[in-house]
Amino acid sequence: MSLRFDGKVAVVTGAGAGLGRAYALLLASRGAKVIVNDLGVDRHGKGVSSSAADKVVQEIRQAGGTAVADYNSVVEGEKIIKTALDNFGRIDILINNAGVLRDKSFPRISDQDWDVIHNVHLKGSFKTTQAAFPIFKKQGYGRIIMTSSNSGVYGNFGQANYSAAKLGLVGLANTIAIEGNRNNVYCNVIVPTAASRLTQDILPPDLFEELKPELIAPVVVYLCHESCQENGVIIESAAGWAGKYHIVRSNGAVLRKNIKDPVSLEDVRDNWNKVTDMKNSQHLESIQEASASLITLLDELRTET
Ligand code: NAD
Secondary structure (H helix, E strand, C coil): CCCCCCCCEEEECCCCCHHHHHHHHHHHHCCCEEEEECCCCCCCCCCCCCHHHHHHHHHHHHCCCEEEEECCCHHHHHHHHHHHHHHHCCCCEEECCCCCCCCECHHHCCHHHHHHHHHHHHHHHHHHHHHHHHHHHHHCCEEEEEECCHHHHHCCCCEHHHHHHHHHHHHHHHHHHHHHHHHCEEEEEEEECCCCCCCCCCCCHHHHHHCCHHHCHHHHHHHCCCCCCCCCCEEEEECCEEEEECCCECCCCCCCCCCCCCCCHHHHHHHHHHHCCCCCCECCCCHHHHHHHHHHHHHHHHHCC
16 A cells, blocks of 8 residues: 555745655645745845745646745744645644855854754744644644754764754654644654755765655655654655664763762772663663652662661
8 A cells, every 4th residue: 555645734934945855745736735935035044035936836736736835934833734734724844954055163153153054944833833832732633854964973073063953853853743742733854965056066066966856755754654653753864765874872880889978080080981881772762761860869769778
C-alpha cells in the first residue's frame, strides 16, 4: 500500500526553495493540499518577493496537485495557519523549515545577527507551531517537524548564532512532543544536509551534486504520515541515508562516600576518568527517569552512613 495524504492539509514554511520545495512537491504528489509559505528573501533574510512561493505553487498545480501560496514571515506564524484554515478549513501537518544565515565568527556577531537568526528559526517555529497546536490537539491528529542542523549538534565555525537557535529547536520539539503525545500530536526533528543556496559555498562541488533535497523529503514526509508513530526523536538524513540521534550520558561517578560528605575539587579530579567514560553510556527516556536516578543515588548514599 502506498502512503497517501488525501484529505490532509500541510503547511511547509520556506517552501519556495531547497528542502521546503521538495517537501511541498512530495506531499502534494501524495494527495495533500499544501500551503507553500515563503517570504522570498535572500539567504541573509533580505529582500521580499512572492515569486518563490508562486513558482512552487505553479509546479504543484501543473502536476495536478492542490496548493496555495502564503507570503508571510514565520515570525507571524498565526497568519500562515490562518491561510490554511481560510483556504482548506483545516490543518494536519506543519513542517517548520524556513531559514536564513548570518554567518560570522563569534566575536563579530552583532545583536542584529543574533536576533534575525533567533527570530526566523526559533521564534518563527514557536509562533507557527503555537497557532496550529490547539487545532491539532482538538482533532486528535497533528504532525510537526522542526528543522535543526549539524551546526547545532556539533557546532560549526562562524555559526554560533545559528547553532544556538538550531539546538534550541531540539529543546522546543522535546517538550512539544511530550505535551502533544496524548492527543496523537507528534513533533520530531530533522537534521538535513542538502544542496541548496545555504550550502552552495560550504559544500565541495562534487558532494553538493549528490546531496539532493529530494533524497531527504521522503524521510520528512514519512514522519508526517498518520501511520508513523514516531514522536520526540531527532532524525538525521542526507544522500539517501537516515539515522536517529540519541543524547546519551555516561554512567558517571559518585564523588563522595556518604550523604554527609562534601565534594572536594580533588574528588572531582580523582574521578574524572569515570565521569567522562562513555563505555557504558545510556540514553534516558525522560526527565522522570533522570530524577529517579538521582533519588536512587541519594538513597544509596544514605545507606552508606
Ligand atoms: P533555502 O535558502 O534553499 O530555503 C529556505 C527558504 O526559507 C527560502 O526560500 C527563504 O525565502 C525562506 N525564508 C527565509 N526566511 C523566511 C521567513 N522569515 N518566513 C518565511 N520564509 C522564509 O535553504 P534550505 O537549505 O532548503 O534550508 C531549509 C532549512 O533547513 C533551514 O531551516 C536550514 O537552516 C535547514 N538546514 C539546511 C541544511 C542544508 O544542508 N541545506 C543543513 C542543516 C539545516
